Amino acid sequence: MVSRVIPVEPFDLVIFGGTGDLARRKILPGLFRRFCAGQMPPEARVIGAARAEMDTSAYRTFVSEAIQEFAGVLTCEDGTLDGFLERMHYVPIDARGENGWSELADLMRDDVVRAYYFSVAPGLFGDLAERLNLHGLTDEATRIVVEKPFGRDLETARALNRDLAAYFDESQIYRIDHYLGKETVQNLMAVRFGNMLFEPLWNSQYVDHIQITVAETVGVGGRGEYYDKSGAMRDMVQNHLMQLLCLIAMEPPSKFDPDAVRDEKLKVIRALDPVEPHHIVRGQYEAEEGAPGYREEVNDPRSRTESYIAMKVGVSNWRWAGTPFYLRTGKRLKARCSEITVVFKALNHSIFGEQEDHRNVLSIRLQPNEGITLGVTIKEPGPGGMRLVDVPLDMSFADALGDHASDPPDAYERLIMDVIRGNQTLFMRGDEVEAAWAWTDPIIDGWETRGDVPKTYDSGSEGPVDAVQMLARDTRVWRKVAS
Ligand code: BG6
Numbered sequence: 001m002v003s004r005v006i007p008v009e010p011f012d013l014v015i016f017g018g019t020g021d022l023a024r025r026k027i028l029p030g031l032f033r034r035f036c037a038g039q040m041p042p043e044a045r046v047i048g049a050a051r052a053e054m055d056t057s058a059y060r061t062f063v064s065e066a067i068q069e070f071a072g073v074l075t076c077e078d079g080t081l082d083g084f085l086e087r088m089h090y091v092p093i094d095a096r097g098e099n100g101w102s103e104l105a106d107l108m109r110d111d112v113v114r115a116y117y118f119s120v121a122p123g124l125f126g127d128l129a130e131r132l133n134l135h136g137l138t139d140e141a142t143r144i145v146v147e148k149p150f151g152r153d154l155e156t157a158r159a160l161n162r163d164l165a166a167y168f169d170e171s172q173i174y175r176i177d178h179y180l181g182k183e184t185v186q187n188l189m190a191v192r193f194g195n196m197l198f199e200p201l202w203n204s205q206y207v208d209h210i211q212i213t214v215a216e217t218v219g220v221g222g223r224g225e226y227y228d229k230s231g232a233m234r235d236m237v238q239n240h241l242m243q244l245l246c247l248i249a250m251e252p253p254s255k256f257d258p259d260a261v262r263d264e265k266l267k268v269i270r271a272l273d274p275v276e277p278h279h280i281v282r283g284q285y286e287a288e289e290g291a292p293g294y295r296e297e298v299n300d301p302r303s304r305t306e307s308y309i310a311m312k313v314g315v316s317n318w319r320w321a322g323t324p325f326y327l328r329t330g331k332r333l334k335a336r337c338s339e340i341t342v343v344f345k346a347l348n349h350s351i352f353g354e355q356e357d358h359r360n361v362l363s364i365r366l367q368p369n370e371g372i373t374l375g376v377t378i379k380e381p382g383p384g385g386m387r388l389v390d391v392p393l394d395m396s397f398a399d400a401l402g403d404h405a406s407d408p409p410d411a412y413e414r415l416i417m418d419v420i421r422g423n424q425t426l427f428m429r430g431d432e433v434e435a436a437w438a439w440t441d442p443i444i445d446g447w448e449t450r451g452d453v454p455k456t457y458d459s460g461s462e463g464p465v466d467a468v469q470m471l472a473r474d475t476r477v478w479r480k481v482a483s
Pocket residue numbers: 216235236
């Protein structure tokens with residue numbers, strides 16, 4: 001299968017925070033991979049901007065090291081890394097002062113797409129937006145890209161939206177949720193809306209429940225300071241799991257265009273029920289041999305922040321009322337595994353007499369080993385009557401599509417190219433983010449008011465036993481967390 005790469009228009013991409021961790025690990029390696037794929041036109045340039053005093057030549061060394069460490073397999077022919085580095089520039093800049101802005105203005109070109117990536121703390125978004133405007137660095141075609149966390153509650157998210165809206169139209173603002181850039185997350189839409197098979201059954205009449213799991217094996221590591229102020233709810237549920245839920249639950253948009261898709265996602269978020277406290281389990285991982293527990297890692301023996309969360313969520317609309325969505329995510333779990341499972345209802349009448357409970361289960365595996373499995377019921381081979389057994393119709397995307405699927409572009413690669421193309425479909429709109437916080441805030445406020453303490457769970461386990469019990473009360477079971 002041949003991958004089609006359509007070059008984008010020439011651009012000047014400025015990365016504020018150009019020496020930061022995200023730039024080093026994701027943005028620069030992602031750009032390099034797109035360059036290797038032939039998607040960056042010769043006129044495209046990347047301008048790192050940060051407080052550090054360095055010149056363009058030192059920045060090129062920094063970029064080269066980042067690429068060697070994080071770009072993965074370098075498929076470029078000899079010499080092309082240099083070709084890529086030639087497009088790199090650097091300007092030392094002060095987001096809150098005047099230093100560097102006129103140098104940046106001298107560097108920017110008028111006849112190319114201008115994009116500004118705010119890979120900085122959200123507290124600087126407003127300052128950057130203001131200075132870009134003040135120094136005449138924007139026009140109506142300019143795009144800005146902002147990273148999560150987009151606020152820590154509704155109030156702060158609204159303030160950020162207001163700060164950006166003072167200088168930019170919504171059509172110019174690209175709020176990144178990197179889950180939307182994952183190949184298989186987009187496949188959720190392809191599976192749902194590109195097949196006749198599933199959509200007629202995709203509702204509470206046929207679906208018993210849906211599980212969304214994002215399990216990680218890593219702990220909070222060096223991010224303890226940030227993480228302990230966020231927890232799994234703010235770090236993962238309010239954004240990544242919420243987006244997955246939206247793509248699974250939304251009505252078919254009339255077309256695959258930014259506002260049609262985002263309008264439908266917004267309706268899902270607004271239809272989410274408030275969550276009862278007994279429908280949530282929060283957990284914190286304990287130490288294991290050679291690895292510290294959560295509280296040690298964040299250096300706070302009394303921390304009440306959750307590194308795991310499981311919850312039962314209702315979507316009150318015509319399609320889903322009565323079908324629960326079970327969400328769970330956590331760190332230091334048994335395996336790295338993100339998947340969405342749609343468990344269909346049992347047959348309402350079996351012509352084969354008394355049988356065990358057999359159901360169709362559709363499982364969409366997001367990472368790793370991307371693919372789809374559909375559990376179907378067949379006859380167990382051999383004599384002795386009509387005994388039924390469930391078997392998987394298993395499709396790994398790598399097996400079905402070859403190399404093309406086994407090395408998909410990283411989420412950031414796709415999203416950055418979408419910014420240059422001016423396609424906002426895979427970015428969150430301001431009202432979506434606010435609606436997500438409006439649903440999240442009362443849940444977090446409830447924990448704080450009641451002083452809830454997370455349950456502990458063993459590192460390397462599937463999470464707290466209370467999460468298992470939560471489903472058992474509904475006579476359901478979680479899918480195994482397995483890689
Ligand atoms: C980030 C969270 O947004 O997503 C991290 O801040 C988490 O805590 C990461 O580890 C997971 O992303 P991925 O792409 O590895 O599933």
